[in-house]
Amino acid sequence: MANAITEELSSLDVVHPDKFKGRVFDREKIHHIQANFYKGAPPQWLNFYLAEKNGMPFVKRDGYEKIKSLIETYQTRRTVTMVNLLHQPGSGGSTLAMQVLWDLQKDFWCTKLATNVVLDPNVIAKDVINLVTKQNNTKNRRKPALLLLDNADMLKDNLSKTLKKALFDELNEIDNSLPIIILNCVRKAEFTERDLNNTVFLNAKLNMEREMWEKEEFDQHHRSVMKQYENEHEKFHGFNIIYGDIDSAEYTANVCNVIVPPKIKRRPRKDQLFAILALVNKYAPGSDFLLDQCEKFLQKSPSIHRQPSFEEQMGQFSDLLIAYTNFETNTDYVCVAHPMIANKCVQLFRDHGLSMGEVTYLFLQNFCAKIASPSLMQTTKTMLTMREDRNGDKDQFSTLIQHISKGEGKIMCTRLMKEASTIFGDRPTFPQALARFYYLMVDKSLPIIEKDYINAEIWAREAIRRHPNNSFIMDTLAQVHKHHLLHYMRRKYCPSKALRLAFLAIKAFQEEEMAAEKEEGNEEVKDGTVNISPTFNFLGKLGYLQVALQGFVSDQNVNNDWCDVSTHKNIHEGLGFQLSRKIRKIMRNFEAEVNTRFEFFEKYLTYTKPDLKRDDPTFIREYADKCCEKYVGTPPRVLKMKFEDKEIEMLETDVTTLTDLQGFLLRQKTDHSPELYHLHLLQANKGQDLSNVVMKMRQAYNTMYEKFFRSRYLVPLYMKSTKGWQTLSELLLQPSKLEKGACNDPNETEGRTGPDHRDIEECLMRIQGRIERPIVLAFLEDTVIEVEPHNKEQVLRNGAISFYLGFNIKGPVAFNIKYEHSG
Template sequence: MSSNSTLNIIESDQFEDVVFDKEDALLIQANFYKGAPPQWVNFHLSEKDNLPFVKRHGYEDVRALIEKSNTNRRIVSMVNLFHKPGSGGSTLAMQVLWDLRKEFRCAKLKDAMTERNAIVKDVMKLTEQKTGQKRRKPVLLLLDNVDVHRDNLAKHLKRRLIDELNYNRCTVPVIILNCVRKTTLAEENRGNTVTLHANLQVHNGMEERKNFQEHQRDITNHYKELQPETLHGLNIITGDFDQEYIADTCKAIVPPKIKHRPRIDQLFAILTLISKFAPGSYLLLDQCIEFLRLSPSDRALPFDQQMGKFSKFVVRYRCFEKGVEYVCIAHPHIATKCVAIFTDYEVRMSAVTSLFLEYFCTEAESHHLMQMAKTMLTMRETDAKSEEKNKFPKLIQHIIDKEGHHMSTALLSMACGVFRERPIFPQALARCYYLTVNKREPIKDGDYKKAEYFAREAIRRHPDNSFIMNTLGQVHKHHLIHFVRGQTYTHSDVLRLGRLALDAFQEEEKAAEMEETDEKVRDETANIAPTFNSWGKLAYLQVALQIFESLVKINSDWRDILTCSKEISKSLDLQLNRKNRRLIRNLQGDVQKRFDFFEKYLTYSQGDPGREDPAYIRECANRCFRNYVGATPKALNMTFEDAGKAGTADPEEDGITTMADLQEFLERHSSKQSPEFYHLGLLQTIGDPELCDIVLKMEKAYENMYEKYFRTRHLVPLYMKSTSGWQTLSELSLKPWEVEKGAQNEPNAVEEGAMPDQRDVCERLGKLERIQGAVERPKVFAFLNNNKIAVQLYNKEMFCKDGPISFYLGFTIRGPVAFNARKISALMRQTSIASEASYGSS
């Protein structure tokens, strides 16, 4: 297999020159059907034996989306495959790449922890034309469960690839197949996402279960040496994940009720633990043999014989490319059932995890073992309904429910000692301490002390990382909330705890300001964060709100003090220390600054197109501002959900709807050399020669003031060029994606469920003025009022070849943006070229 530093590349003639011994081929295929993870060699051997794998119900959908992405004018496309553990999602994804290897340059990312810049560099190499190749093939990159290890790696990688391909004027499209393991799935496929449920289905007139049964018979007939009852991977899926089969299969693993269990029982428990709580994990065979050698019995026996009654549940397999042997549980469903049986027989998962940490992770820190421990002990899944992360990882929640929170903290404390330099473990331990405090009972000495200690330990291990620093502030915030909720308190108690929290969040904010994105970093010691951390600012407002409400509850005169309406001495007879006086004096101004930040943050940008930011951010900012400053100014955020309803709802709830609203908003935030200042100049200017200069200064001001805050967020259009001049999208009753799509539905669109009235959307689009321009990669230009100005593409993943185009023109806080870019027909080409020549270069 051809490979480079970050990718496994699949060649069109993969394995054609490799001669396989019959016994080796049998063992490779037997291990796969037992439950070993798929390897490229499995697909080759199945084809060679004329026993191709059954295509699951998501196969055709994934392949169709990939092939459509290759023709839809997108420079980088993403196809998501969501699947439950054990449903065959990784096999399906690899099967698609294998079948398309002659049409695409196919590759799979080796390691989820690889830096994005290195991955981008290697993907760019794939876009180059190979010697003897007639044309450059599109690139198909498989990311197999990378987002389990790194949040949003796929999304950030896509952004970097778009920028790199445009910068290099590359015309080769890149399609990312993002295969993501999820325990809870949506009910149906949407847009560019295919969902693979575990249960077999009937699709396209074909019954999956029947296909698997026929395949099972063919495998048994062809590989007569195999024992059918050991092929758990094949049997479980063929039986449609029948729980009775799994229960009958697992009867043999009932553990003895003794204090010191044999090494084989301990090893099997460890293997089931990592399979259940870190799906896809494995141990090296050498590690397992070394663990069993700690027991004096049966040292001379082969590994499979040593495992005894557990051997039929354990798969020992060799990685074909690396030549290394691994051990794993045959199937995640078997692991889940085994964990349930262990729990029923009083085998504690905390004890099993301790064994794993003690015997497999202590001698030398292995990246793979550390990642396994990190997944089990620190990674929290996102709830499918609320889209919020769960409080704890599944293993920690299991231990809290079955054994008590003291066992979870003891386990995390052990992990802190094993992985001495990793900040994520003391951070998780601090969270476990402060989140498991019983808020219904009075605070006891030490309830929050240990949480504070480990939060500070996490910071010591990774100083200046704002996301790590957030935990210390959260400890003090929860301490304050608990304190004022359950007992009588004084103003000094509130101010002391509140000041600790506010100071911690201010330190977090300072660190966030210093962090850079990795694409800008040249110094290896720099602190990198792909997204700007705004959580410290929000938490500051939450604490300030709690301080206000708690103090006013003691005495209503505190309202006048905190809003600076009265001097402290004239309102309450208080003895305050210097720190508390400074805190009270600064609170109103500090709240104002953070409110201003979120007002602009939520007006100018959003996390993803069509997806609103959490409502509690706006609610907290509004409440805090009203308490400390007064009535909130109009429009905290620009929304498009109610576009077209201007004038029909409560004006206080409308936000920015008209150009007058927008100009009022811009004036409120305008200062000399700010983007708002230049937007106002653009909207008010009459002289055409000033346009280019205004746009250049606007973009420069954006880079200086806002770029680091909005670096991974999507900038929203504030106003558009219409036939009546500048208008907001609310005035036009349009949404950004409607402008971009031009009333056409595409597979990557946000609202796939919505089927808009095509005629109605077209009529509203008719109010926009279509601007002529040109593509000169990597730049796009607009010809406007005898000026040639550089513009951004709203949909950067759309591929545009050099030449004349037309589009709708809008403005984000950064500057001009082109929507719905389309090539100009050949009849108009000469006119466009003449127009461009008359405008000159910018």
């Protein structure tokens, strides 16, 4: 029955007790499959099945119990929740995640994404919902869904986030509450946050940080492996490195001693192939190669004679590689046994003078040029363009490009990115990265080499040609002109040329702004030809202000001329008179243009932030504020500036008091703007139709701001308290504290506490309401109004509730939802 339910779910690979029913494997086949896993092949459901069948189940790793406990807790929540597993390359994170699913398959519909499918969040969400709802037509006990995303964000940007939203939307469509838990397994080189309640961390330094109980289990399992595979276990590098009773660094060095100084010319094909495999597995962990591609690379020419096996052809390198079968697709692959081995081999190759740039070029020419498959494109993108995120700041370039640039120079980097741009001729990513490399690698302390900026412009325009009217792609061209201008104005050059560069940058940023205005959010797109983006691109507006502010960075003559023209002084004299009418027209409108962008950022940074836990970089507000001061006048000081109060722990909103808020709203209001209706509410007259005010507030928000704010977190501006309306700053409270004590489990008692401070809790007014999924209603002053839940995971079922009532720019928000007991 389980097979009948899951056979139509094209995007999912479902594991269930009957998955391998009827499959017969002979002893030799079982031995080979499990030996490959211990060598380092990626885990598959079959590995867990055979391990149990052989009486050698895998060790339940450190972190296993926490993940399992979180999942079992979330299964009562009848909504979409997420558990994160962050694991360093080679630490066994994927195996741990699949082990949890394997052990929970009787109580959950356990599934992961199928191999080689189009990663469309909407399709995946529909399949997950169908998987759960089809239980209505079976006699099986209703079970929640448990979905594993194994490093999915590396395959498609922000897949975990967009999929979670798609699942919420699907649940609302069927008007039902079903527990769906996402186990988001993410490979990360570095960990920064370690205090997240729903996150488990798995470190690669296994032998140094192993719990005693885990080590004992590994010791016992190791003895069983040695007994069953007595002639092979020394080559089980994947297992031995994770085992932890050895020094993994010393072990890796020993097994990699087959790397000897390579021949620079006429290197054997096996040496070339192994260098490629090691390089790719280091800089794009988790990548693998098709076995038949590797075999074709080894064969210089077709032969009618029997070819040696792949292992025989690879010679001394064969022990460091695994050729394995993916039983989901029945396809054979090759990979390096462990990321630590790949890292060590690449280090040795570099120490012996082998050019990593040449190895990368060899990979592009021999594995990508003839068959530019989606998986190879993604691997190449990871190697050449994927920038590491370190504490919220991204590296300028990918790790590989940084290493090659430092060791082999700029020319090799540009050669590689040009080659990738040619091979993947329809992709804008590679020419965009190449343009960035050209303008960012210029030494600003030296005189300008115009060729660098010309090349940057050429490749930026090529990226735009491949993906027209995409504002994020267009931003690269604008950045080229901006950096050219900044470089030029470091020295005393011709003022007219500086103004020409400034005009080019401003024009490019304006075109980027227009493209951003036309882009739609994912949820709004019906026409496949429309550019989509989950977030609004404000970089054009910011870049415009950065170029405008450049006229004031020094007292050089060129800047004085720029100042005169940009503020339309002496426009008919000297330099200004030489400018074309088009440029002078733009300059005359400069003050208004700057003010418009300042007002945008003032609202954008006050009403929203990237998400609940992160703030926007302070330099955005600094540019907007300083530019307004230079061109328009002293900006209003209604709000505290975050960058001026670095020593003060700021709350979730910049608004300090209700008076400040009302002053800000008054300045921003227009006819039929959401600010206007907020003022009506804050200055409420008894007898006004609150439901009508709230409805118009929401409609005005959708008209004015929805396109710009999209998926950003809307900051709560004020709350309903026993003293009336108050800002969060006045209450000394943050949204995260408001949610503490929320009763997420319908069966949970109300014995939990609310916010941290009793006096704050007493100031808040608890509002009565009701959930009629997916709608949340509030009963306020003899009026029923619709409110948004601050935490959708608290909307579990229909019923009477109570909550704290707050407002963001869109309208009313329900915090700390608790179900009321009937009777």
